[in-house]
Amino acid sequence: MNNKAENRRTALQPENAVHPEQARGQQYYKALCARDRRFDGVFFTGVLTTGIYCRPVCGVKTPRAASCRFFHSAAAAEHAGFRPCLRCRPELAPYALQQNLAHRIWHQIAEGALNQQSLEAYAAKAGLSSRQIRRVLLQEFGVSPVELAQTQRLLFAKKLLQETAMPVTDIAFAAGFGSLRRLNALFAERYQMTPGSVRRARQHHPESIVLRLAYRPPYDWEAVIRYLAFRAIPGVETVTVSGTDSAYRRTVSLSGHQGSICVKHDAAKSQLILEVTNTLTPVLFPLMARVREQFDLEASPLQIADNLGNDPLIAPLVSAHPGWRVPGAFDHFELAVRAVLGQQISVAGATTIAGRLVQRFGTALDQQKTQFLFPSPQTISAASVSDIAALGMPGKRAQTLIALAQFASHGGLVRKPGDTLEICAARLCELPGIGPWTAHYVAMRALRFTDAFPEGDLGLQKSLATLKQAAGAELPVLKCSAAETLAAAEQWRPWRAYAAMLLWQFG
Known part of the structure; x- marks a missing residue:
């Protein structure tokens, strides 16, 4: 040393x-x-x-x-x-799932926020000063933003060295280093070794890269994959539900790079297996972070279960379904569009219209036009109300989609470190055609607020009534009111989103 x-x-x-x-x-x-x-x-x-x-x-x-x-x-x-x-x-190691300011900054920097921009530029977008970010990280973790970013780059480079056959130069750039020389220098300074010394022999996949993503068990993979399968967008997502062969596949467009990914489960090692096409190599760092978020790999299931299990009303569901998760979203705009399309219609109906939207406005990745990229906010913003409404929705909903696309184009669906659930929900509710249910659903799955809770959801209200009846309560109706649902959920803070998903899937 x-x-x-x-x-x-x-x-x-x-x-x-x-x-x-x-x-x-x-x-x-x-x-x-x-x-x-x-x-x-x-x-x-x-x-x-x-x-x-x-x-x-x-x-x-x-x-x-x-x-x-x-x-x-x-x-x-x-x-x-x-x-x-x-x-x-x-x-x-999975990250610690925390909701305070320091951890939110830590998450964003750990996921590559400083790889393509300076600390000052990131601070301006986050609505904070660079001095404040330095102070918060030093107080909470004892490191500066630059040190945190360098550590994450080194660890990601080490991961690629041990799990892939990528050339070291490509690894340096994929991990966020400006040059191979910088990677070599930091490896020597921090680890007292060269990048080649940690390389492991791996089978070379000429068209793809395979990475492993760990989580804290238990993990109810089947529940997650079934949830995603029921909502898969035709042409964009393909989900196979078949026991150990279950898999999630989708097309990807990230920072100008296009390709596809496949996610499978390795229960024995408590890991997900992520296969990525080589065309996405330059964006592996942020792509991996998105997949971890989509499959909720940072959750602490036993901590969440201990908290929710204190309520006798929901405790039987908690103990019967260990390792459930709140499935996230690979793309925030895509999820928000799905939420709007799902207003007042069935999940199957929303899926059908989403498929039409992709066929009409998406970009085909193959000549057979079986794989599409989900349309960008800019594409939907430029569309006419009549063209969108022709897909099978009211004109007002088409207007909502255009307003949502404009909102997303200006960064409205990016969660800043200082944003609270109330702030983000209020911003969404300012858009025409978006109410509390849609705002909290987006907050749950896209913005990753663990305490988001759409108390007006009919499914939640019916599931809660069923639980109360099972506990011996005599209810004159088949569902609870929004006020009753919200009151019952007070005991579930700060994990109301997990309680909602538990009620939706198993209640």
Whole structure:
């Protein structure tokens, strides 16, 4: 280990590391000894005797408590001079699902927000000052924004080196480095090794790249895949529901690059397998983040279940369906359009109209015109009301889609770190034809607010009435009112979105 790393390690500040003698450190050490998957991604363990940091699920021999230092992020561990473990691979760890400002900034930078723009440019878009962002990250994680971004780039490059046969130069650019020289320099500085030394022999797929995405078990893959299958947009998404062979496929357009992806499940390793066409190599960093969001891989299912299980009304559903998730959206605009199309009609009807929208305004990826890219906000903005209405919807709904497209074109569907659920829902409700139900549905699945809750949804109201009747309540009607549904949901905060999905799927 170099002197710089040694100095950093011996000068650890309390806010950067959690020591074993502290209460939380004791909890983390117990989780480490038990290899508790609930804490995977919540903390990392730096081992003084080896200079390596690991995930709490690492299979190596458990170190003595006195040799451990605990960190809330990989960046903080690397800032203190520790190198990532080559066995448990910290880059596989799911992120901690948190809702405070510091964690939201952390998520966006970890997902590549600084790869194509400066900190000042990102801060301006986020509605914050660069000084405020530095202060928040230093207070919460003990690292600067640049250090966080560099750590995530290095870990992603390490992931590509170990899981793909991509040339190292391509890996450097895909991970957000400006040059191969910069990747080599940071590898030498942080890891005391070359990129080639961590490369593993992999079968070369000439037309695709295969990556692995870890999650905290349990994970109800079948429930997620069935939910997505019922809502798959013809021409854009194809979902196969067939036990261990279940798969989700879709077309992708990201930052000017087009291709397709396929997602499958590896239950034995608690991972999803992501196959990506080579045409999407330059955008692997943000693409992987979108897939993690769509399949809700950052969730802590046992923590959510513990919280919701405290309510006797919903507890039977919680215990009967471990590992359920709130499926997200690969593309925010696409999901918002689906939400608008689904207003006052069946899911099947909305799917049919979405398919017509794709056929009329989407871009075909093959000569047979079986695969399409979902139309962009700019394309829908330029369409006429009559052309959209001709697909089988009222003129007012067509106007709503155009207004939504204009809203999205100006960044309206991008969640800023300081945005609250109330702020985002209010913005959406300002659009003609969008009410609380649509706003909260978009907030749940696209903007990823864990506490979003469309209390006016008829399905939720009926499911809640069924639960109350099963608990012995005598109800004169077959559904609860919106006010009754909202009152019952107070006990489910801050996980009301998960409760809603549980009621929709299993209630």
